[in-house]
Amino acid sequence: MNYKFSYFLNEMKPSEIRELLKMASTPGLISLGGGMPNPGTFPSAVLKQIMDNLIETRSAQVFQYANTLGVQETLDIIPGYLEKTQGFKCTPQNVILNSGSQQGLYELGKVLADPGDTIITEEPTYVGAISAFNANALKMVGIEMDDEGMKTDVLESRIKSLIKAGTKPSFIYTIPTFQNPTGFTMSLERRKHILELSNSYDIPLIEDNPYGELRYYGNKVPPIKSLKGGDGVLYLGTFSKVMTPGLRLGYTIAPTEVISKFNLIKQALDLATNTFSQYVAYEYIKQGSIYKQVALNIEMYRKKRDIMVNALEEEFRDGSTWSKPDGGMFVWLTVAGNVDTKQMVGEAIKNGVAYISGQAFSTTGGQKRSMRLNFTYGDDEQLKEGIRRLSKTFIKKN
Amino acid sequence: MNYKFSYFLNEMKPSEIRELLKMASTPGLISLGGGMPNPGTFPSAVLKQIMDNLIETRSAQVFQYANTLGVQETLDIIPGYLEKTQGFKCTPQNVILNSGSQQGLYELGKVLADPGDTIITEEPTYVGAISAFNANALKMVGIEMDDEGMKTDVLESRIKSLIKAGTKPSFIYTIPTFQNPTGFTMSLERRKHILELSNSYDIPLIEDNPYGELRYYGNKVPPIKSLKGGDGVLYLGTFSKVMTPGLRLGYTIAPTEVISKFNLIKQALDLATNTFSQYVAYEYIKQGSIYKQVALNIEMYRKKRDIMVNALEEEFRDGSTWSKPDGGMFVWLTVAGNVDTKQMVGEAIKNGVAYISGQAFSTTGGQKRSMRLNFTYGDDEQLKEGIRRLSKTFIKKN
Numbered sequence: 164m165n166y167k168f169s170y171f172l173n174e175m176k177p178s179e180i181r182e183l184l185k186m187a188s189t190p191g192l193i194s195l196g197g198g199m200p201n202p203g204t205f206p207s208a209v210l211k212q213i214m215d216n217l218i219e220t221r222s223a224q225v226f227q228y229a230n231t232l233g234v235q236e237t238l239d240i241i242p243g244y245l246e247k248t249q250g251f252k253c254t255p256q257n258v259i260l261n262s263g264s265q266q267g268l269y270e271l272g273k274v275l276a277d278p279g280d281t282i283i284t285e286e287p288t289y290v291g292a293i294s295a296f297n298a299n300a301l302k303m304v305g306i307e308m309d310d311e312g313m314k315t316d317v318l319e320s321r322i323k324s325l326i327k328a329g330t331k332p333s334f335i336y337t338i339p340t341f342q343n344p345t346g347f348t349m350s351l352e353r354r355k356h357i358l359e360l361s362n363s364y365d366i367p368l369i370e371d372n373p374y375g376e377l378r379y380y381g382n383k384v385p386p387i388k389s390l391k392g393g394d395g396v397l398y399l400g401t402f403s404k405v406m407t408p409g410l411r412l413g414y415t416i417a418p419t420e421v422i423s424k425f426n427l428i429k430q431a432l433d434l435a436t437n438t439f440s441q442y443v444a445y446e447y448i449k450q451g452s453i454y455k456q457v458a459l460n461i462e463m464y465r466k467k468r469d470i471m472v473n474a475l476e477e478e479f480r481d482g483s484t485w486s487k488p489d490g491g492m493f494v495w496l497t498v499a500g501n502v503d504t505k506q507m508v509g510e511a512i513k514n515g516v517a518y519i520s521g522q523a524f525s526t527t528g529g530q531k532r533s534m535r536l537n538f539t540y541g542d543d544e545q546l547k548e549g550i551r552r553l554s555k556t557f558i559k560k561n
Numbered sequence: 562m563n564y565k566f567s568y569f570l571n572e573m574k575p576s577e578i579r580e581l582l583k584m585a586s587t588p589g590l591i592s593l594g595g596g597m598p599n600p601g602t603f604p605s606a607v608l609k610q611i612m613d614n615l616i617e618t619r620s621a622q623v624f625q626y627a628n629t630l631g632v633q634e635t636l637d638i639i640p641g642y643l644e645k646t647q648g649f650k651c652t653p654q655n656v657i658l659n660s661g662s663q664q665g666l667y668e669l670g671k672v673l674a675d676p677g678d679t680i681i682t683e684e685p686t687y688v689g690a691i692s693a694f695n696a697n698a699l700k701m702v703g704i705e706m707d708d709e710g711m712k713t714d715v716l717e718s719r720i721k722s723l724i725k726a727g728t729k730p731s732f733i734y735t736i737p738t739f740q741n742p743t744g745f746t747m748s749l750e751r752r753k754h755i756l757e758l759s760n761s762y763d764i765p766l767i768e769d770n771p772y773g774e775l776r777y778y779g780n781k782v783p784p785i786k787s788l789k790g791g792d793g794v795l796y797l798g799t800f801s802k803v804m805t806p807g808l809r810l811g812y813t814i815a816p817t818e819v820i821s822k823f824n825l826i827k828q829a830l831d832l833a834t835n836t837f838s839q840y841v842a843y844e845y846i847k848q849g850s851i852y853k854q855v856a857l858n859i860e861m862y863r864k865k866r867d868i869m870v871n872a873l874e875e876e877f878r879d880g881s882t883w884s885k886p887d888g889g890m891f892v893w894l895t896v897a898g899n900v901d902t903k904q905m906v907g908e909a910i911k912n913g914v915a916y917i918s919g920q921a922f923s924t925t926g927g928q929k930r931s932m933r934l935n936f937t938y939g940d941d942e943q944l945k946e947g948i949r950r951l952s953k954t955f956i957k958k959n
Contacts, residue, residue, distance in 0.1 A: 167731055170674070172822055202621035214613075218608065294828050408626045413837045418564075431573065
């Protein structure tokens with residue numbers, strides 16, 4: 164049989180991350196590559212108690228199909244959770260529960276743009292967003308960043324030149340807080356600026372905030388959606404980092420007219436999100452366990468973040484630079500000299516350490532000297548040893 | 562904010578099924594509309610024991626991200642399950658686990674065709690397939706059916722005329738066993754014919770088999786994929802009817818070159834299927850509980866099928882016709898006289914009964930005199946009373 168494959172697939176590359184997750188099972192290899200939470204943060208005892216109770220009291224509901232938008236109790240409890248943790252108000256009618264935040268990203272690209280449309284992202288940006296946007300044949304224009312996040316003055320001039328050229332972007336996608344892959348957090352001033360640009364040029368703004376709950380240092384910077392004029396912002400959240408990723412539960416907050424379109428496309432995508440996971444998340448919030456668990460996660464991850472940053476300070480005294488994130492899961496390392504981190508992956512693995520090269524996160528094939536390092540998954544000794552092996556790989560070369 | 566919505570959405574209509582699921586909660590309303598399993602078939606005690614055990618012994622794995630194709634143990638156990646229940650062989654490399662079979666349908670439309678391409682389905686066909694294909698802007702050509710399934714002689718002449726007109730179909734989609742919505746089962750002769758057509762015209766054949774395990778009467782007709790020459794057939798299965806739908810787990814069996822494309826698109830769609838559900842399904846098969854539960858389901862549903870068919874025989878003596886399915890979940894009722902079942906939905910609900918009108922399942926807006934009736938969800942007395950209310954709605958009108 165000769166299969167005719169869709170042209171959409173031409174845009175897509177097998178994710179290096181998936182490859183590295185497989186390699187992570189190589190004996191002795193320390194993987195700083197994946198984006199996985201530490202299993203020590205999984206609230207197993209609490210989940211077991213919640214699940215047992217749900218099965219004993221509500222099995223006819225928790226195992227049945229759910230509505231496409233979500234289980235009503237879970238839709239109802241999200242606004243209160245967000246008001247408490249993110250400081251903005253919404254109603255249950257503004258919520259859709261998704262099979263992980265990745266599905267929210269795919270829905271965005273499918274609903275808010277046509278194939279061939281141009282959208283704006285950070286450069287670099289989350290590899291899963293690139294994948295979702297490529298699958299919808301969108302053209303990404305990446306805006307450079309520094310340690311205060313996306314450079315919104317560059318954004319402004321780029322919007323102007325795109326509009327002048329007749330290519331109004333369909334939306335702007337940003338991960339302003341503890342960005343993946345850089346760990347950078349957008350300053351309040353730039354948050355105000357990006358929101359102003361979105362509103363004045365009438366370009367929808369998407370705020371992806373998977374790590375917002377995980378702050379280890381510094382004062383909270385309010386989500387863009389919580390700022391004055393932020394009502395139209397679309398906001399993506401997830402339970403992957405505050406409950407477990409395996410239960411695959413995320414959500415998008417949007418104006419009701421947009422939610423109704425997400426509803427339509429989600430019927431085609433997978434009918435409905437896992438009912439059981441939704442009820443579990445509902446109980447997990449209702450009982451308040453989520454707040455206790457996140458406090459524990461922060462304690463564990465702050466220490467791991469320090470271990471990695473300290474190890475980099477000790478091992479990379481060659482002019483390399485790295486981010487010093489106040490939260491989240493990632494450090495962005497840019498190696499000194501003329502190095503291609505993608506070409507070096509094999510050498511690094513020979514030395515017993517894996518990472519994701521910067522190119523995977525680039526909208527242009529750039530970021531060649533950089534790499535993303537994850538500090539949440541490894542145990543403390545592995546993080547130190549991983550950075551030692553990295554320095555062995557890179558510093559002797561320069 | 563003015564949102565620009567994708568042109569794909571123009572093809573899509575809010576599913577009447579979703580609307581009816583909501584109505585199903587109206588007090589006193591008997592819904593024969595949904596496609597839900599009976600909660601009495603949920604193996605709650607078994608699932609509780611499996612879940613408890615998984616959390617106690619493997620929490621670091623069962624709550625973590627899974628590989629995109631699926632959890633290895635679950636991928637490994639599917640071929641043996643299919644050989645035993647469906648009589649065909651495949652390897653773990655031919656399997657992808659999906660977030661419900663609906664996701665498998667969406668992947669099909671996305672991977673094996675480009676927007677604007679023509680595909681072939683039965684007429685009528687599953688509303689979720691129509692939704693998935695519309696979301697990918699595919700043109701459906703529906704082939705008429707009788708109680709031996711899709712008329713493959715009509716299929717053959719349609720393929721010829723399409724090819725002659727320069728429009729080779731990208732694939733053929735069939736639900737040969739206890740079809741949704743008709744309940745019809747394709748005869749062995751026609752199965753051989755459709756497979757021969759697929760192979761000789763080099764058009765991929767998709768066999769969707771969500772109800773295959775649920776046979777109440779008659780001898781098993783082998784899946785098309787198990788026939789000689791069926792190696793290239795893509796096969797869709799699900800745990801929704803043999804475990805629970807709320808855990809959202811389905812699978813597609815395909816040649817490895819196609820699996821690698823599904824892998825690529827699923828990374829963009831939702832990264833990976835719910836890990837916990839996959840481990841639960843693995844244990845559920847491994848322990849053999851699935852076979853015991855399906856035997857119980859068959860007993861319950863055979864009785865409900867008889868209740869509905871008998872009630873139709875008693876109540877509809879006006880020349881109306883209906884299918885007498887040997888398995889599955891649905892009866893297809895075609896009402897006598899010049900009636901539009903869609904226009905009658907409101908009247909039926911006033912009389913306290915809901916159904917899905919035939920139009921929802923039509924690729925052409927036809928099937929106006931027909932409706933799909935579900936016999937698995939309601940309790941026995943509701944099924945009888947539901948048919949009585951239906952006859953009250955329709956027969957006085959003729």
